[in-house]
Amino acid sequence: MIDSAEVVIESASNGFRRSGQSSSVGIYRIAGLPVGDYTMTVKKAGFAARRYTQVGLQVGQTRTVDVQLEVQASATEIEVVAGAAPLEQTNAEVGIVIGQGQIESLPLNGRNWSALMALAPGATNTGEGNQNTVRFNGRGRDENNFTFDGVDATGVKDPRQEANLRLNISLDSIAEFRVSSGLYSAESGNGAGAQMNLVSKTGSNVFHGGLFEYFRNDKLDARRPTDLLGKAPFRLNQFGGNLGGRLLRDKTFFFANYEGLEQRLATTLTGAVPSASFRQSALAVPALKPIIDAFKPGTTRTSNAEIDNLTSVASQPWTEKSGLVRLDHRFSDKVSAFARYNLDDGSINELRNALLEMRTSNFRTQNGVVQLQYILSPNLLSETRVGVNRSALHRDTNGTFAEGVNIAGLISLQPNRSEVEIGTSFSGIENLTWTKGRHTFKFGGEYRYITLILADTGQVTTAFSSRPNFLLNRADSVQFASALPGLKGLRPYYFAYVQDEVGLSKSLTLSLGTRYEYYSVAKTSDGRGRVLDLERCGGFCAAGTPWYFADKNNWAPRAGLAYAPESLKGKTVFRFGYGIFYGPGQIDDVNAAIDSFPETYALSSATQPLLSFPATNFVSQARSTGISARALQRDRRDGYSQQWTVSAQQSL
Template sequence: MKKLLLPFVGTIICMALLGLTTPVLAQSDSGTVTGTVTDTTGARVPSVDITIASKATGILRHTKSNNEGVFTVSSLATGTYDASFKATNFAPLEIHDIRLDVGQTFTLPVRLDITSVQTEVEVNAADSGLDRASAEIGGVVHGSQAQDLPLNGRNYVSLVALVPGAIDSGTGTQDQVRFAGLSAEDNTWHLDGVDNSGINHQYEKVAIRLQPSTEAIAEFRANSAGYSADQGGTAGGQIELVTRSGTNKFHASAWEFLRNTYFDATPWGTSGTLPTLRLNNFGANFGGPVFHDRLFFFTNWESLRQNQNLSVTGTVPSASFRAAALAKSPALAPILAQYPIGTVAIAGTTNALTWYGHAPSTDREDSGLARLDMHIDGRNDAFIRYNTDHYAVVTPGDLTALGYTTLTTPNIVFGVNTAFSPALTNNVRFGFNRAAFTQGATNTLPYSVVATGNFSTLDDATGSVRYDNSFTLTDDATFVHGRSTFKAGVTVRRIQENKSSPSTADEVYTYATLANFTNNLMDSDSYAGVVPLTGQRMTESFGYILDQFQFTRELTFNVGMRYEYFGVDHEVQGRGIIVDPLNCANVICPTGSEWYSPNLANFSPRLAVSYAPERLRGKTVLRAGYGIYYGNGQFGNLGTPIGNLTDKYTLNQTNAPGLSFPVTPYLGSVATSFSPSGSPINRRDTAVEEYTLSVQSDIAPRTTAQIAYFGNHASHVFSDVTLNGYILGTTKRPYTGYSTIDYRGSSNDAKTNALQASIRRDFSTGLLLSANYEFSHSLDNGGLGGGEADIPQNYNCHICEYASADQDMRHYFSASTIWKLPVGRGHMFLGDSSRVTDLFLGGWQVSGIGTARSGLPINVTISRSASALPDNLNKNQRPNLNPGVSIYAANKTPTNWLNGAAFSAPAAGTWGNAPRNIARAPGLWQLDTSLQKRFPVTERFGVTFRAEAFNLLNVAHYGTPAHVFAGSGFGVITSSFSSAATGTGTPRELQFMLRTDF
């Protein structure tokens, strides 16, 4: 009975919370207009008739100010609105061009003139850049930016890092974007208000680019820190995308983007011919009215075809090493034969060479989207949207083989918004999200070979299959009473994960040192057999209430409470072997036990205060906020019992003395070498305390600047440790009959402090400018958050791991601009030019993205035999640090980055004393630009040509230096930052576009 009731406990508590007040809340994928109506004396004016009109669709929303003069109109689609205010004995007022962004609460102080003559007053909306409703750090990216900025790969995720508080530590994919020092697994991705994550991971497992197409995005908001109680489900960034809708006018466009190697610079570190590339990205949009002012449609289709011949680089055995190894260990012949022949010498060693080769890589992606929006009547609006993306890629798997991946991601949402009265609105949505994924490789070896720090890894052909689904139901409303705008809501998310991973056996042979490889003394043989198709299930239930209270015209409070129950993961047929040696007798927990205890006390208070003093004419707002945020990390990490359904073992020189290739003679030791995965049955959800302090100011028309501080402290952060090492001073393990145990829990801590500055100028001026700078420091003892953690070198000394986080990026700067040049008819320059002159000189637009960022930490490690360590656990071992010697070379260059003289090998039976993450990789900076010209054919029909240059100045972007001490080429950078055809860190690349539109 307990197991049947627990999944509903969270929902019951959520409903109880909502019962404490009138049901309320606004969807974070829509917008809200709120404000206070006063007269010229400052007295509040009740019963004012208010109409909010969409300029795109003509849809009207009506409300009245209450007895406190307060009004709120919620669940408004993003776009531009006009507002009118009418009251007896007051002059009518019209406010035009209210730009409402996704998730924005637009505060509109309204002052009516007392008059006996009904003279209408028209004004433009106040600047929309100030946030008087919350203390969040974040920002909005408009569709014009997604469509007009130069994006290398046409992936909207490349724009997320343009938002304050966000960083991109990689090449612009979902798994590399982080917020406020937390993990990529701590982010929430929503599309039109429902789940759009990768389900197993919060991010998609592969770098898909068209989910959704940038051409289908109206805009998106990314909140980094300090957001209010209406958002959550994870402790990190909240990304809300909104798709485009049809309007009262028909619009259509068709386009193609073209890339070719012929126009690109040679990648740094490439030897021989330039890798070939052919990239075609094409698609079309069509939208408009089905019934004027009533029913609208929008459709989008986009496809991508990319063919490359990639440069592949590796470190391989030299001819002399091959001969020496074969002479000593003839059994190694099948392994050595898999390494290609190297051609370029490596300084400081005769045992290895650098090999350069080429391999084919193909990407094929097709996406589609259809949306219907219906204005049912003056109280009800509804919409339905469906999109899907079909992705298939073949790419180099290791030095000689190819890997293949497919992913299909259908997503559907249906929503209804109802205005029950001027004071009460409700918004309900139901959505379905799916990730159907397959992965494999063409490797001929049935095993992987890792020669740590010496040669490139040879992979086996392991793969996985998964069909993951999520169902999301949200119900939100807004209720206005007195000076309060109450908001509340419930979200229930059902997760289904059906997988076989690995779907083919995975076996890894590891040689810790060059001598061991030469002598065929294998340090470990780790085996994981096929996992049967299993079905994990979990139900999440969230609820919240908040009050946005307008204490005065200057002072607003946002006070809320959120409750989050993440449920308990389980297998639909009751399968799974629960391993927890720290809490269960005999290592394995009783059959039928819950995988872990539920976390029922995740109450998240949120508080924000904003102050916009009248003496500064309402042009400056001071904001402060505090909140607690919960998350349960990567969903896949909750299912360790599933992975134990297959044979898993680890052999080493201790439990299988003389272990060597081939391993068949040593398999008799498997019976006592079970190497399961475990996790604590009393696990805790990650809890993040977050605080913000910021000042925003309108420094010019449509131009807002911000200076902010934010910090957080995360406890119960994801941890990954290896248990069952030798009891110190002995050769016995605490848990007999088992080899090592991978134990994934929540025992780490992390914290971040950051200073952030930004400026933004709205595109309505013809010049969009957005710039952000962040100076931050993130520290942890190995766990970043979500599912990212380093295994400690010494399980008994977690404090020894405390250092800068793996993703600690001290300096991060990003900027973007779009400028419609004021040249041609109707503009500042040549405004009265002829049509012929305007055809050539008018309609030009330039845009660009600039990025500069610090290098990430490097953890210098050393490869050691397990027998040389006190606990026999050879994981992330570090060397000794020689005092007084610089860890960097005297003159840092890519071929001489780290100084080997700064390190030395620890004595047998001791751990190294070098701190974790002691060094830094090279930083990165680049400038992407575009120039485009629209040639009008008729008043509405035109053709646009665009040329884009990514990394315009062809800055060399270096990868991470070899950081295994005493390995081949230690401290040498042998590869570029990115080998991908798209994203950040490529050499200079040119792209061309042709578009027709009406």
């Protein structure tokens, strides 16, 4: 073992340089390196220096490069091409890194990066192969966790990202990402399933960029059996470009990316509408005219004199605009920082029926991070991150009539309605890495503050159980759903971990750590929420009482052992691991009290025989159907999983 050998890591693309020394037992470790390709030089007086080129480092990887220095009197340097990354020799994690080559070459429907999650060991695709349908090792989809450049990248209200969008994070913005299916270290948590850690691209001293466009067109498609009126028009254009480079050589770099999606997919819808004779009969009652006018004339007759069929062909526009900007700056060999902002605006329109009533969902996801990396000493590294993650949805249903109307045998008129759902998380993260002898200690924590805003305009729906009753304006029931005001829920998370990775020998590495996770109880910002607990409170509890009792015992130990026998030249690794993994679980369940359905009022012809349209004339007579309270076990415990693994990996 050679102590005090100088180890220098350099990147030709951006002038990055980091140095360190081997310990008294001949072990060296350079922590906190960005992903990329490096040149590594190891030298000491009296020995021939060794220079390793093409040393690639992937996201979340601890790469092992064993060095043998030969005694040499004269100044000599031996060059070695490191090539592809060797097998992971330091932990028991089960996972995969999706590199730039796979991202660029594998075909992806809609260019959605999340389809590549299914390549990881333990993955099960239960549907379309995206954030919403890929599960790992039997765990639920809501137990996966997503991070982007080390900060929260979930859907906030839901652990998964917004699955309705294709460009949450543009494919060309991603340098690579890691899927950790299980047995990951104490650094990662907030989910008992898999960890998805994405890393954004950066600029370099060399300017680089690209432009692209993909398209689909119905002219290239065969006619489907359901296209009775001919092929439905279809236009899809997906286009974008990116540019990266330097602002100051070896100091300041930038990367910017834009991707747009324009889709116009026509669909054929058929439904029953009033015939001309039925319309004429209904107009004899002036109050029914607004309802009749909301129905379009039919396109074909039926055997029923009161009903015509309406067939409509219309487009459902889908638009997305996604962009990312990243700026990196190196203040000195010890201090560097970067800032990155990602935005995706999406508008998805869905036809509800042949009347072309439309539901429009406007999404906006935003994710930003600022990181400062500071080398406090040759053996101590600090990483500080501040991040914000926001997922906003504004959904409007626009009908041909303001209220909902259900008439037996005819298309139901959709009520106009607006919904709002805005989730935001703010994160502060500190990670420290300390190398001492054979040990590499890592410890840190995160404070995450979550806000959730929910609102709904409410609706009115009138029902007629038969068409004769409608012609007589005899309504059978009416329902008034109250509006849900803009409630704001608040919920902080607290995470902390400590980990030790020790090289017991050249071929044997032990990793030990523990993680603590505390998920506080959500509360409303105005404090108006009330808990009904007959056992503990004898009814309604005092103001400020939490919905349930938070679980404060979420200790998650982790242990891993990796053995790479020297006799097998590092081409075979045996791994053994055990760990406990916690997560917030089904977030909708524990936040349910915040978006409890508001009070609903109803009236039927049984209690008011003269019930008719417009139903607003009878609002004062409607009676409450009761408060739709949400139920939750107050002494619940956060879900967790225990995982263990015994595996062998062979390089072919």
